[in-house]
Amino acid sequence: MTQFVVTLDLDGVTDKSALMDRCADALGLPDWFGRNWDALADSLTDLPAPPGDGGLQIVVRNWRPYAEARPQEWVIAQDVFAQAVDRVPALSVLLALGGSS
Numbered sequence: 001m002t003q004f005v006v007t008l009d010l011d012g013v014t015d016k017s018a019l020m021d022r023c024a025d026a027l028g029l030p031d032w033f034g035r036n037w038d039a040l041a042d043s044l045t046d047l048p049a050p051p052g053d054g055g056l057q058i059v060v061r062n063w064r065p066y067a068e069a070r071p072q073e074w075v076i077a078q079d080v081f082a083q084a085v086d087r088v089p090a091l092s093v094l095l096a097l098g099g100s101s
Contacts, residue, residue: 004050004057011062014069019077027058037080044084044091055090063095 020035067074081093
């Protein structure tokens with residue numbers, strides 16, 4: 001089983017607006033993506049199935065500066081990612097622990 005991996009690089013992201021823009025770009029979300037928490041949650045659960053028989057892994061890199069700058073937003077973002085993973089068994093969201101300082 002082959003996993004399809006998408007990198008969500010949050011380097012330079014310091015607020016919700018930039019996070020939503022980065023998610024839209026990295027995940028190939030449509031132009032009409034609402035750029036709010038509910039829209040992100042819906043989009044994560046509606047992502048097209050990747051090619052092959054594996055699931056989709058979203059690797060979040062360089063997330064620590066955003067988490068430190070906007071801790072309340074980061075808690076919400078983690079909750080949105082966790083809910084999406086709970087609803088879509090083939091989806092994984094992974095936090096990269098290196099290179100985030």
